[in-house]
Amino acid sequence: MARVVVVGAGIAGAACARELALAGCEVTVLDRARPAAATTAHGEGNVLVSDKEPGPELDLAKLSLRLWPQVLDALPDAGGAEWDPKGGIVVATTGEGAAALRAFAAAQRDAGVAAEELDAAAFAQAEPHATRDVAAAVHYPQDAQVQPVGAATGLLAGAVRAGAVLETGREVVGAVTRGGRITGVRTATGLVEGDAVVNAAGPWSGEVAARLGVRLDVRPRRGEVLVTTPMPPTVFHKVYDADYVGAVGSGAGELQASAVVESTRAGTILLGSSRRRVGFDDRLRPGVLEVIARRALRLFPSLAGVPVMRAYGGFRPYVADHLPVIGPDPGLPGLWHATGHEGAGIGLAAGTAAVLRDLMLGREPGVDATPFRVDRPAVRPEREVA
Template sequence: MTNKTNAEVAIIGGGIIGSAIAYYAAKAGLDVIVVERGELACGTSSRCDGNILAIDKDPGFDSLMSRKSQDLVAHLAAELEHPFEYRAPGSILVCESEEEMEAAQQWVNRQKEIGLPFRMLDREDIRNESKFFADDLLGGLECATDSTVNPYLMTFSLFEGAKKLGARILQKTDVTAVRREGGQFHIDTSRGEITAKQVVNAAGVWAPRIGQMVGIDIPIHPRKGHLIVATRQENVGLRKVMEFGYLISKFGGKRKVDPETEQYGVALVFEPTESQNFLIGSSRQFVGFDTRVDLDVVRCMARRATRFYPKIGDFSLIRTYCGLRPWTEDHLPIVSRVEEVPGLIIAAGHEGDGISLAAITGKLVCELLTEQSVTSIPTEPLRLERFMARNR
């Protein structure tokens, strides 16, 4: 990069959200530059599972937004040159109690009312799903359209697609200041100055830091999560499985679990991978930007996993790692123009749904950048102003 570079759109953040925005914006003919302080996909996008889920989204706007994203990802899988391990096997939630089965039935009814392909599963369905399941599981529910990707490969595939369309990608480039003067943005970086007509803040858990540079408070906080990678000597399951209690944990409710499981926000997540291993999650903690592995949390997750899959207790552990989810208090991302700073768009705060919602976020931000009068999904629920109104 020369000491001064100009672009129509500067995207700050080289994760999966930034990659989707770069691809759709470049495809629309915009002159795009992406600034990433580390390597591409080196933050949250490299420390997560890879699911495009509607099953765990609140029925209504949330689940319909995810369903839209699923359709876009299916198109991307056919459209992009580099494959990213896309599969659409559906996913399931399993229930431990009659109380959870009743709640699951209500969840299914609400999702079916808005046209989503949900159905209840009985005890026999669960037995047929995997011989490794505990015998006392009562049933669960399924969403047939849920899909899975390799988040690394999808991020790189989108960036490669964007580059072919003319986008420029700057890695190992730290943004040190952003200011708006004379109708355009001046972005100071560790590799010189960038000027742009519009800026997209897609910096995930670090979005508030970029917001502070232009005097904007962005209410996003890091929420830590652990993952275990284990090797499967034989096939445990073919698709994503979560416990119904995951929904309660995700949305901050109270579950009937031991104090440690509650304290660490642990709930079963099982995901088979293309490489014939499987991922075990999950945990949820507010501990700032600390990404060190806590073995107490890992043990708690392993105990929870063996409650649902008793026979995987002797499988080999490969590694454990942590990521930071960009959390907002209403569990929806911020995908919004900033009225106080014309030309600035925020696209962050997806919590654990960044992979799920990357495609629809990229499409929506492109529509905002090109000032479309009709957008793919309503923008009102995602506006930054919803938090300001709440805090007045």
């Protein structure tokens, strides 16, 4: 498998390209636009274990969390990634929510996640500007954050240093096959040959798969974020309402929103989050932004009156069972997929790349990759899903 074509130069594609190039493959990365300009550029940069229940996604998250510092340490220009192991705090504001949060945290502790309940005084000390109307708070010291574009471009630079070639403005329009196996891709500007092709096109992975002649039920799910003007230190962890876990796990098409508040090194504060299934409709909806702001103020009333300088939205690769898609396509030998992470793609990128590399090279991956297989019902349903 000397030549590999990676479709997509977002963070998943960049991480996969680097791992494969370091493993000795001749890698070509194709992107229809600019590197890290789509989903990656519209993320918050979360590297989380706090929002994942015990199971395969948490296993992948723990692997990725271990790998991220190692990966960044190996990149000479990784400063732009702004790695920040600041930890997270999950807050419940009702008695019912507190009971659910405590049960969730207990199950995570059994799975090896550090989760420490904070009393009122400890929470006030950790987040002095947050609400005091808290029924329960759990601290997750393993949670971290990166600057998504900085991390992705650092990974791409690492891939290029290892011999990979990056080609932008190359939109994939079809497959090149020989003997029932994919041997390259057709783009609007010519053919790119390879012994294997990796579909890492994020929310567009389903469309790319269709162009290559296979089905992959990965769809866009939209999210929005508000950004305040720079402020003095105000939010010291990633702080979010316990409802966030339910919003992430919901498959509903209508708006799912919860309070997520965190700062950046530039001093801005990010306010999220929302999830909507609206296709590729990229219009910002004032009503959605209002819901985000209102819920954020419940956690941080002190932010009332702070100017919001911009809002942005992006598409995430949604799969009905909320698990990534990592592995070979059984319908087209030589085609591989690394997608379907929805809003967790930044955090899971390092682990995903390591798993894909090991699978492609015939090695045992660091986690069981079976739950991420391409031929499971959520990814390849028997009937077309409306």
